[in-house]
Amino acid sequence: MTRDPDRVYEPVIGLEIHVQLSTRTKMFCGCALSFGxxxxxxxxxxxxxxxxxxxxxxxxxxxxxxxxxMALECEIADRSIFHRxxxxxxxxxxxxxxxxxxxxxxxxxQLDDVRIHRAHxxxxxxxxxxAGASGRIHSAEHSTVDFNRAxxxxxxxxxxxxxxxxxxxxxxxRLLRATLKRLGVSDVxxxxxxxxxxxxxxxxxxxxxxxxxxxxxxxxxxxxxLERGIEAELKRQEAILRDGxxxxxxxxxxDPQSGTLSSLRSKxxxxxxRYFPEPDLVGVAPTQAMLDxxxxxxxxxxxxxxxxxxxxxxxxxxxxxLLAFRSELGDLYEEALSADGVDPKxxxxxxxxxxxxxxxxxxxxxxxxxxVSEKAVSAAAARQVLGVLAxxxxxxxxxxxxxxxxxxxxxxxxxxxxxxxxxxxxAVEKIKAGKSQAIGAIVxxxxxxxxxxADGGEVQSLIRQKLEx
Amino acid sequence: xxxxxxxxAAQAAEKIRAREVxxxxxxxxxxxxxAADDLNAYMWVADEPDGGDGxxxxxxxxxxxxxxxxxxxxxxxxxxxxxxxxxxxxxxxSKLREAGAPVLGKTNMDEFAMGSSNENSGFGPVENPWDxxxxxxxxxxGSAAAVAAGSAPWAIGTDTGGSIRQPAALCGIVGLKPTYxxxxxxxxxxxxxxxxxxxxxxxxxxxxxxxxxxMVGKDPCDSTSLEFPEDITLPSTESLDGVRFGVPPELxxxxxxxxxxxxxxxxxxxxxxxxxxxxxxALPHSPHxxxxxxxxxxxxxxxxxxxxDGVRFGIREGNGDLLSMYEETRAAGFGAEVKRRxxxxxxxxxxxxxxxxxxRAQRVRTKIADDFREAFAKVDLIVTPTSPTVAFKLGxxxxxxxxxxxxxxxxxxxxxxxxxxxxxPGGLADGLPVGIxxxxxxxxxxxxxxxxxxxxxxIGFEEGPWRDA
Numbered sequence: 001m002t003r004d005p006d007r008v009y010e011p012v013i014g015l016e017i018h019v020q021l022s023t024r025t026k027m028f029c030g031c032a033l034s035f036g037x038x039x040x041x042x043x044x045x046x047x048x049x050x051x052x053x054x055x056x057x058x059x060x061x062x063x064x065x066x067x068x069x070m071a072l073e074c075e076i077a078d079r080s081i082f083h084r085x086x087x088x089x090x091x092x093x094x095x096x097x098x099x100x101x102x103x104x105x106x107x108x109x110q111l112d113d114v115r116i117h118r119a120h121x122x123x124x125x126x127x128x129x130x131a132g133a134s135g136r137i138h139s140a141e142h143s144t145v146d147f148n149r150a151x152x153x154x155x156x157x158x159x160x161x162x163x164x165x166x167x168x169x170x171x172x173x174r175l176l177r178a179t180l181k182r183l184g185v186s187d188v189x190x191x192x193x194x195x196x197x198x199x200x201x202x203x204x205x206x207x208x209x210x211x212x213x214x215x216x217x218x219x220x221x222x223x224x225x226l227e228r229g230i231e232a233e234l235k236r237q238e239a240i241l242r243d244g245x246x247x248x249x250x251x252x253x254x255d256p257q258s259g260t261l262s263s264l265r266s267k268x269x270x271x272x273x274r275y276f277p278e279p280d281l282v283g284v285a286p287t288q289a290m291l292d293x294x295x296x297x298x299x300x301x302x303x304x305x306x307x308x309x310x311x312x313x314x315x316x317x318x319x320x321x322l323l324a325f326r327s328e329l330g331d332l333y334e335e336a337l338s339a340d341g342v343d344p345k346x347x348x349x350x351x352x353x354x355x356x357x358x359x360x361x362x363x364x365x366x367x368x369x370x371x372v373s374e375k376a377v378s379a380a381a382a383r384q385v386l387g388v389l390a391x392x393x394x395x396x397x398x399x400x401x402x403x404x405x406x407x408x409x410x411x412x413x414x415x416x417x418x419x420x421x422x423x424x425x426x427a428v429e430k431i432k433a434g435k436s437q438a439i440g441a442i443v444x445x446x447x448x449x450x451x452x453x454a455d456g457g458e459v460q461s462l463i464r465q466k467l468e469x
Numbered sequence: 470x471x472x473x474x475x476x477x478a479a480q481a482a483e484k485i486r487a488r489e490v491x492x493x494x495x496x497x498x499x500x501x502x503x504a505a506d507d508l509n510a511y512m513w514v515a516d517e518p519d520g521g522d523g524x525x526x527x528x529x530x531x532x533x534x535x536x537x538x539x540x541x542x543x544x545x546x547x548x549x550x551x552x553x554x555x556x557x558x559x560x561x562x563s564k565l566r567e568a569g570a571p572v573l574g575k576t577n578m579d580e581f582a583m584g585s586s587n588e589n590s591g592f593g594p595v596e597n598p599w600d601x602x603x604x605x606x607x608x609x610x611g612s613a614a615a616v617a618a619g620s621a622p623w624a625i626g627t628d629t630g631g632s633i634r635q636p637a638a639l640c641g642i643v644g645l646k647p648t649y650x651x652x653x654x655x656x657x658x659x660x661x662x663x664x665x666x667x668x669x670x671x672x673x674x675x676x677x678x679x680x681x682x683x684m685v686g687k688d689p690c691d692s693t694s695l696e697f698p699e700d701i702t703l704p705s706t707e708s709l710d711g712v713r714f715g716v717p718p719e720l721x722x723x724x725x726x727x728x729x730x731x732x733x734x735x736x737x738x739x740x741x742x743x744x745x746x747x748x749x750x751a752l753p754h755s756p757h758x759x760x761x762x763x764x765x766x767x768x769x770x771x772x773x774x775x776x777x778d779g780v781r782f783g784i785r786e787g788n789g790d791l792l793s794m795y796e797e798t799r800a801a802g803f804g805a806e807v808k809r810r811x812x813x814x815x816x817x818x819x820x821x822x823x824x825x826x827x828x829r830a831q832r833v834r835t836k837i838a839d840d841f842r843e844a845f846a847k848v849d850l851i852v853t854p855t856s857p858t859v860a861f862k863l864g865x866x867x868x869x870x871x872x873x874x875x876x877x878x879x880x881x882x883x884x885x886x887x888x889x890x891x892x893x894p895g896g897l898a899d900g901l902p903v904g905i906x907x908x909x910x911x912x913x914x915x916x917x918x919x920x921x922x923x924x925x926x927x928i929g930f931e932e933g934p935w936r937d938a
Binding site: 050272 | 535536537543545550553555556557559654655656657658659661662663689690691692693768769771772775776777778780781782791795815818819820823827
């Protein structure tokens with residue numbers, strides 16, 4: 001390849017997402033899932049890989065996988081099977097992971113504008129704890145194994161390489177996360193590892209259909225790290241290509257602290273997993289009843305919800321997405337919306353722009369927003385009320401009454417305005433001389449007097465009226 | 470020689486229920502005999518009986534070492550598991566205990582059930598009680614020798630390619646390999662998961678049926694187990710009127726020793742004498758059974774045995790480094806035959822060779838199953854010699870793996886097809902027992918017991934070390 005500084009490259013990005021399912025028990029045994037218990041207290045002979053044990057498929061995990069498959073519009077396999085994926089590592093107690101290989105439970109699908117390649121069931125590995133400063137294996141004095149996580153059900157979702165910029169990858173992952181959260185099948189917490197994302201990244205000549213050599217970025221545990229990691233890798237690949245070099249196929253680790261990428265293994269070091277069908281299990285052939293049950297369990301999904309907010313309530317696309325992708329906000333919004341007389345757009349602004357809104361009872365929030373619309377309370381005062389509602393709860397009208405935050409009656413306000421004009425002769429002079437911004441001094445005086453309860457716009461127009469401007 | 474020891478297990482159970490014999494007395498008798506065993510048949514002998522109060526109450530049971538029994542050494546004949554005491558008990562053992570049979574001891578075996586002579590045990594070979602310079606067969610050699618010698622009234626073993634039937638034949642007792650799935654595999658230390666089945670080794674056919682009756686059933690811990698479609702009945706018919714027997718030339722001609730052939734031909738005459746009909750049936754793919762078996766079984770074994778890595782149980786070797794722990798532990802713990810099969814299986818599953826070996830062997834397996842299906846459309850049972858030879862001398866075949874593998878030529882096709890087969894003593898050749906094998910379609914165990922019982926009465930085999938012990 002020759003040096004080509006002017007060449008335009010197009011990023012091609014595909015994601016592989018591991019989702020820990022929030023079933024009651026593990027994938028192949030009866031152990032309860034672990035949430036930070038003492039190491040090795042959620043184990044049994046099966047998930048420890050003792051001699052003679054056999055796996056049994058967790059029916060609820062299959063149910064969750066079917067729900068995910070349906071939510072991602074995947075083709076559901078009539079019969080899928082499990083394979084053994086073999087490799088030696090202390091976090092892999094049987095030295096094989098039971099995973100789906102060439103016949104996954106969910107085939108081709110789609111979420112938003114990204115095609116899903118497949119989604120399959122498998123079991124999670126144990127957790128290695130490396131004693132030593134870096135916390136990584138290479139410099140560890142010794143390592144211990146916590147098998148609490150071993151055997152936790154996972155669904156691995158693999159996309160087609162349909163993403164073309166880091167931001168879009170992050171955005172799409174947010175949509176996927178919101179979708180999974182809405183399904184209620186996982187805690188989808190990236191920091192805790194219940195949602196883990198790898199990215200396959202390559203560059204190709206803009207307009208070309210031929211894909212470049214890809215690298216795999218492992219385990220980026222936040223949306224920001226995912227975007228930054230991909231960005232860094234794209235930069236690295238572009239520099240290599242512009243320099244006339246070739247990208248090597250390898251697996252990379254992104255260090256968010258330093259922003260650098262280090263190689264975990266090259267293509268030559270790639271494992272031969274020696275997959276073969278797991279003889280201890282029979283295939284998964286979903287019955288009509290299983291399919292019906294999964295379908296009935298599907299809630300309205302974030303993409304559909306955002307569309308509905310946009311088309312039925314007239315919300316701007318960004319606001320609609322914000323509400324739909326954070327399902328707890330969407331739920332709050334919809335519940336508050338059921339109150340009488342609430343304007344959908346005004347309510348949406350309050351829910352999306354005021355962080356305190358998330359902690360307020362929907363009915364109270366609705367009432368407050370109506371009071372603002374009816375000018376019974378100013379926006380500024382309403383924010384104060386919102387803070388009280390979030391920390392203490394209660395009825396917005398009562399809080400307004402109690403703290404004297406209600407908007408002034410028209411006569412009372414007129415008197416205050418008159419007084420302010422009388423007391424600010426200088427400003428009046430200036431205004432009359434054409435310096436209209438001097439009106440600010442009078443408005444400020446009114447607001448001080450009313451402790452912010454008055455509506456700024458209304459005060460201005462009263463002043464203008466009085467001065468006959 | 471004591472009268473008590475001459476009772477079959479079924480007779481002893483009957484007398485204990487009738488209070489003619491005390492369970493304590495029977496336990497003491499066999500406990501002493503097992504402890505005094507000088508055939509190297511036992512790995513461990515219990516101090517106290519642990520059986521429940523069921524129909525088998527008080528009749529001690531010898532258990533092949535690969536059945537996990539909680540708190541009891543369970544090494545599967547391997548040094549790599551030295552010191553291992555499982556934290557749980559195999560389903561088959563639990564069921565038999567609940568039915569009343571106390572565990573008498575753990576019996577020696579070829580390491581991880583890989584062998585046909587018991588010479589592959591990590592704890593020394595077992596001697597054949599008929600001739601102590603000869604092998605007892607394998608891999609359930611300890612169980613077979615213990616029953617034949619009269620140090621146990623009955624025993625359980627496992628059969629993957631002949632490991633119950635062949636030692637039963639070489640020791641002059643009865644051994645049944647059940648239909649795949651009839652008996653739970655949970656807690657059986659795995660050799661080849663798609664072939665392994667647990668079954669009885671007994672003094673006569675009635676004992677085999679009685680023991681088997683209490684072993685069968687679907688186990689929620691074994692996804693490949695199935696509910697047995699009918700009750701297991703104790704055989705009583707002495708006629709073979711109208712029963713059609715298929716004689717496959719592929720398993721009854723070439724390679725069968727003269728003495729064995731003579732006993733087999735004699736048996737065919739007895740079948741006709743009892744009203745049975747003989748018919749030649751073809752099993753055209755069975756000559757390929759050994760080749761397919763020695764791809765499939767090692768492939769599965771290579772994965773099943775990967776868990777012996779020094780991390781969680783058994784021995785640990787090495788210099789503290791991860792790779793050295795794996796290598797040294799496995800180098801020190803596994804015997805030569807186990808290593809040979811792990812290498813065979815690893816190779817057969819390797820990327821690029823999978824189709825040529827594993828894929829092809831699976832297709833042969835399907836053909837073999839089809840052969841049997843077609844044969845059983847014409848006949849009720851298939852009859853063959855169990856082993857091509859009588860018990861051979863210790864050391865005679867240890868340097869010739871292929872000659873050793875051929876010991877299973879007549880028994881390997883049935884597990885590949887998942888069908889049941891029994892071996893019963895047919896007579897003597899050169900003073901050593903010859904086994905006759907009857908095979909039937911899946912879940913035809915009752916039919917097999919009936920025919921085997923009728924034949925057993927006609928043969929009148931009344932020899933064996935246990936009768937004089």
